[in-house]
Amino acid sequence: MKALRSALAVAVAAVLVAPAAFAGPKCTDAPRSQWLPEHAMQERITAAGYTIDKFKVSGSCYEIYGRDKARRRVEIYxxxxxxxxxxQRGDE
Incomplete structure (x- = not known):
């Protein structure tokens, strides 16, 4: 019975902590009507020398997975x- 309570406590803790561990940053409080169009943002990113492998809306951010000018992997909000x-996160 004690082992069951311990396992249950660990499971509850994992459920409570997991969303915070995977949450991205808060980028803006502005409504979507004030956001740059996705295609315009993608053009800005590629003009800055990045290659976009994946572009998505993540919470209140635009997020990319791709590569920088030096071909290092990056994740940028x-x-x-x-x-x-x-x-920003990337290969160091």
Missing amino acids: YDPTDGRVVK
Whole structure:
């Protein structure tokens, strides 16, 4: 019985912590009507030298998975209202 309670406690903790671990940044509070069109944002990103493998809306951000000018993998979150980088991860 004690093992069952311990397992249940671990499962509940995992459910409560997991969404926070995978949540992306908050990029904007602006309504979607004020966002740059997706195709315009993609053009800006490629003009900056990035290759886009995947482009998506992630919460209040535009998010890409792709490669930078040096062909390193990147994951970048952009503010969809002005195109600024909010968070970036990549191969170091």
